[in-house]
Amino acid sequence: MKLQVLIADADPDFQRTMTQALSREGDMEAAGVSSDGLETLSLIQTARPDVVLLDLIQQRLDGLAILRRLAGREDAPPVLVLTGFVNAAVVAECAKLGAAYFIPKPCDTAALMQCLRQCAKAGGKSPAAAAAPAPVPAHLESAVTDVLHEIGVPAHVKGYQYLREGILFTIRGADPTAGITKVLYPTVAKKFSSTPSCVERSMRHAIDIAWNRGDEDVQEKIFCGAFSGSTGRPTNGEFIATIAELVLQQIGK
Structure with a gap:
């Protein structure tokens, strides 16, 4: 049938x-x-x-x-x-x-x-x-990759893959700010056979590298300095949510 x-x-x-x-x-x-x-x-x-x-x-x-x-x-x-x-x-x-x-x-x-x-x-x-997560269209994956490179997140560090997966997970429908500790970190950790604490630290490390070595003008254009903390850079949740929304807006145009 x-x-x-x-x-x-x-x-x-x-x-x-x-x-x-x-x-x-x-x-x-x-x-x-x-x-x-x-x-x-x-x-x-x-x-x-x-x-x-x-x-x-x-x-x-x-x-x-x-x-x-x-x-x-x-x-x-x-x-x-x-x-x-x-x-x-x-x-x-x-x-x-x-x-x-x-x-x-x-x-x-x-x-x-x-x-x-x-x-x-x-x-x-x-x-x-569900038995398997929804496949994310290739153009969305490419858009996420392009933004991460533009910001200056180095592809060779673990945090790059973790951030990329976290952004794609958010695009699928998760709320990174509401359940990042209980949902997003464990989900990413499971995929990469890691631990939630390792995922959190690696994401933070990748963002720190980007802010120390990346293009400040690009970072300011994307994030507009809207950070909740006093570190001068976004939290993991803020980073993931901002990039996910940016990619969705770009694709939706």
């Missing part, structure tokens, strides 16, 4: 393009299309899709309101948020409301199809309970 995907997007061209893309996959098809938030909720009830592809921009009821209506419902299908309206706060809110994955437009179609399959496989589970 084919995977049933509900396309909830206000753009008719995107609806047509995605319907055609699903049909080409062979194992998926559109369970319906909607540009109206209330209609989307109705179709979720009547069409019973395996997964919902949701843009945050909807008529009458926006995507965040739809996620709030679905939150906590046992019969709610997994939701993949795909939208051009992106910033770190919105990503974190979507994750908080139960979205399985968040991908900014434009995105790689092959990666999107894989995410839809993973969402359906995970069912109503939270992202942490």
Whole structure:
């Protein structure tokens, strides 16, 4: 039986393009299309899709309101948020409301199809309970790498890889300032067979090197001197959140 995907997007061209893309996959098809938030909720009830592809921009009821209506419902299908309206706060809110994955437009179609399959496989589970994390589109990974190089974070130190993974983890929907000690550090540590304390120290070391040797003008342009401490440089959480939001804004343009 084919995977049933509900396309909830206000753009008719995107609806047509995605319907055609699903049909080409062979194992998926559109369970319906909607540009109206209330209609989307109705179709979720009547069409019973395996997964919902949701843009945050909807008529009458926006995507965040739809996620709030679905939150906590046992019969709610997994939701993949795909939208051009992106910033770190919105990503974190979507994750908080139960979205399985968040991908900014434009995105790689092959990666999107894989995410839809993973969402359906995970069912109503939270992202942490899914069998595998959502693949981050290659252009996002490249954008993160470019910004780290521009700031002056040296690629040969451990903290570089830890920071890069922390930023990508945040782009997937985590809030680095709310759960950096309990969530982000342990998650990164597990991937690299390290410890949370080592991840924290290595990130700090990499940031220190960048601020001692990197381009001050670039750092000022990106961070605008908005640091919470008195060290003259961002904390690990501030660094990760700022870069994640910058990359999402760049991709969303």
